[in-house]
Amino acid sequence: MRILFVEDEKKITDALQELCKIQNIDCDIANDGEEGLLFALNPIYDVIVLDIMLPIKSGIEILQQIRDQGINTPVLMLTAKGTIDDKVKGLDMGADDYLIKPFSAKELFARIRALGRRPDHGIKGETIVFEDVSFNTKKNILQTVNKEFKLSVKEAKILEMLLKRPNQVFTREQILDRVWGFDKEVNENNIEIYVHNLRKKIIDTQVKIDTIRGVGYTLGKK
Amino acid sequence: MRILFVEDEKKITDALQELCKIQNIDCDIANDGEEGLLFALNPIYDVIVLDIMLPIKSGIEILQQIRDQGINTPVLMLTAKGTIDDKVKGLDMGADDYLIKPFSAKELFARIRALGRRPDHGIKGETIVFEDVSFNTKKNILQTVNKEFKLSVKEAKILEMLLKRPNQVFTREQILDRVWGFDKEVNENNIEIYVHNLRKKIIDTQVKIDTIRGVGYTLGKK
DNA sequence: TTCAACAATGAGTATTTCTTTCATGGTAAC
DNA sequence: GTTACCATGAAAGAAATACTCATTGTTGAA
Secondary structure, eight states: OEEEEEOOOHHHHHHHHHHHHHTTOEEEEEOSHHHHHHHHTSTTOSEEEEESSOSSSOHHHHHHHHHHTTOOOOEEEEESSOOHHHHHHHHHTTOSEEEESSOOHHHHHHHHHHHHTOGGGOEETTEEEETTEEEETTTTEEEOSSOEEEOOHHHHHHHHHHHHSTTOOEEHHHHIIIIIOTTOOOOTHHHHHHHHHHHHHTTTSSEEEEEETTTEEEEEEO | OEEEEEOOOHHHHHHHHHHHHHHTOEEEEEOSHHHHHHHHTSTTOSEEEEESSOSSSOHHHHHHHHHHTTOOOOEEEEESSOOHHHHHHHHHTTOSEEEESSOOHHHHHHHHHHHTTOGGGTEETTEEEETTEEEETTTTEEEOSSOEEEOOHHHHHHHHHHHHSTTOOEEHHHHIIIIIOTTOOOOTHHHHHHHHHHHHHTTTSSEEEEEETTTEEEEEEO
16 A cells, blocks of 8 residues: 655654554655645555645645546545535545544544545455455465465565556556655666566466556456 | 553553563553554554543544554453443444443453453463464463473463464564564564474464565464 | 573574566567 | 567576574572
8 A cells, every 4th residue: 555645744744654654554745735746646546645735736736636637546635724615625626535634643544544445446454356366465465266376575566556456557657656666766677577477477367467568557357 | 461551640550560560461551642542553462451531632532543444452441431421432432341440450450351362362261272273371381283382481472472363464563562562672583583483383283374575474374 | 599491682694585687589569 | 670668587686584503691499
């Protein structure tokens, strides 16, 4: 699971980062609206948490812009005001949930988990199921009809990304961003290798990983 | 056995700590709701004792939050009010028991022991049974099909932790926290040593300890 | 109190597994 | 057919884990 937090209060982001670490969740922090938009345009997140009051560009603007671009990552809005107005505004714009500041971390993560687990993704608890494969995201074990594979960390992250959104095409850059993190200098050939490894492991299932030449990869049903 | 007490009255926590020491129970104390939540999110406890009235964040909130996150550690709620309302509220939220302040230490520990021994963990009295091994947590004796091992304290704590929740993955950090206690500077290599020792002892049973590379360990059926 | 036995720990090495690089061959698109 | 992109295998390099051993600490019996 990878989350983006767009929030300028350092106290809050520090706490969130710590809570993510405990729960073994990958997260990125953007400190202002501009940076936030840039990050959020990258469809590699399971959930985006957007503060409304932000330097440079408001959360509402960010939300509008990413939805305009067809990014449908679940978004949870944070607002200090808590007025009906804001709620309506946020939800109308395509936010999936909102939370009023000050919020309890408990509630935030509960809602994040709920968003990350929406039924369209075939996620049951800690395992993702698609066709005849299932993947346990805690143990990094891939279960197919007749075999079970322990995946390495990188393999697991790539598979999770593809499996959570079947038929969505991910670019190589998006995969690099999500799996290796930003500003890492990694040879894209590595992706090809891991995809190759994964393909070997799902070879006799109903699931396949397609290459979209010049773009990236997508996972789907055979 | 390791217990978390979330309670702000120093008089009470001091007494509890002392009583734990006498009974050879490991315990941690959190003095306010915020700290309590952070501790409680760590699934290393056998029982969590939660005061309802707490600074910063109430016990109810903590309970809600940890349940939302899938932490199913048994929780005992403490309340000064003792109203039906509070009882119901606590139990509805997923508390497993409650106790009205002022309580007798004897009753508290009786209930703690009861919670720590709930049937869903294969715990009968003071021994834990899983597949063809059983482990006496008082005597630290591991019983397998054809042998009996007296375990050292550390070995025993690790085995107890894994055995109480088969198939749950524990990170090295969680094991350090539970077995060595917080803020101890202990070489993680020690965990490997004890896991190695334990593996040798359960080698011809139906139980195995798996390494989840990059994450930690989990115990399960072969 | 002393000694023996055992437990805990740190350091270091060995081993396994993962990650990345490199080289080469294949394939789709133009 | 040429070119750019992708697939694949082998192997070097890096990292995580397993195991060994020596030292120190603890405990309990004599």
